[in-house]
Amino acid sequence: MFKNLASKIESWLDERFDLTPIRNLIYHKKVPVHRTSLWYYMGGVTLFLFIVQVLTGILLLMYYRPGEDSAYESVRFIVTQVKFGWLIRNVHSWSANLMIFFAFLHMFSVFFAKSYKKPRELTWVSGFILLVFSMAFGFSGYLLPWNELAFFATKVGTDIVGVLPVVGEELKIILRGGEEVTGATLSRFFGLHVAILPGIFTLFLVTHLVLIQRQGMHEPEHFKSLPEKEKKYIPFFPDFALKDALLWLIVLNVIIFLALYFPWELGLKADPFTSAPEGIRPEWYFVFMFQSLKLLPAHILFLEGELLGILFFIIAGIIWMFIPFLKLEKLPNKIDILKYFGIIVVIFIIVMTIWGYLS
């Protein structure tokens, strides 16, 4: 009966709006089946985690109160008094971390499969922008519980912006809402986290998804070179979507497990008049940058070490974003220079992250 009703609604809409383009968009995509098909799921998992973020974020909003005197207290209230509040907050934190983790996995799998090549350049660019926004989400959300760790991480993070030439100092003041990290900073980060970023992020996310849906899945070289007969595909809808759904269910269970057994500590309330405690560290996905900055001496030639480090990461990020437009492949001996470049980037990130945690 339900199916009948659904098809009635569909034909009612179809009669008025002609749903053919939408139907085509949904049904035309097919997914190649090969030995590296597993990587096709990473983007979907990231999307799922974003949905979890939106839903748990909305729930947290019901009780969270930004402000120097209320933020920490309201989060404590959520995790100690509100029924299942601890669960919602822990799922939000875990899912945020996993979302960034899967976004990185997704990005590097796309990089090494060379899926960013023509005609998918803009999908790569929009994806990279989404990653940057995800990190901004992480950075701004980290401060919201107004605890000691978050307070100092934000002090350092925003002070780094101040190192930039010309606009740095102004930008820092705009970010902080004043000279220091105070309740004003909290208000700004709150607005950024729950209004500005979600709005912009959704825009890029929709673009990203529409591009993928329009152009279909990328086929890696080893698959493309197969004879037509041996190429196996499954339809995206419903076959792949159902597999996606199964994986999402597994990921949800993993999050619940993590939230139950490895809850996030709230820590001590931020106090602008205490010394920074030992073990101050940003969230793990900033650690590789943090560690690199830490290793730089105070002065390199006539520049401040920090400034050089930050400029390096900004330039590296921009190059990475425009990788689809770089023409580097026509080298002698057919050496795949980009592949080695990618491997170096991955090793650099992993080594610096581990080093950051050990030191």
Next chain:
Amino acid sequence: MKIERRQFLNTILGFGGIGALVAILYPVLSYLIPPKIAEAKVTSVKVGKASEFEQNSSKIIKFGRKPVLLIKKESGEFGAFSATCTHLDCIVQYRTDTKQIWCACHNGVYDLKGRNVSGPPPRPLEEFVVKTVNDEIIITTQTG
């Protein structure tokens, strides 16, 4: 050079458009830069009894809106420095074991004169003057 009517109008419209954009962006940007809050300039702060302050210990004092680290050295001498690390704005602490000022964020180390000894800090900590009047500790800025 003869300018077409359409071209002329487009140019005017273009300038109008830029003007409108500036008229919107300027207030928005100005709005985002927080106003400077006038504050009474603090030049000295009373901290407490010198005799009650233990040797080889420290305390963070509110000096207006800035944190100041007050240290009583093992010799009984006092020292006061801005507690804000010159590196990236973290708040430093006095280490009773190494008898140095240390920043936990990036492992910056200063000696008991506030000079940056090792780690990333680019400059020494700003020093404050400590006076003891009738056993009362008073911290003042260098300029008084």
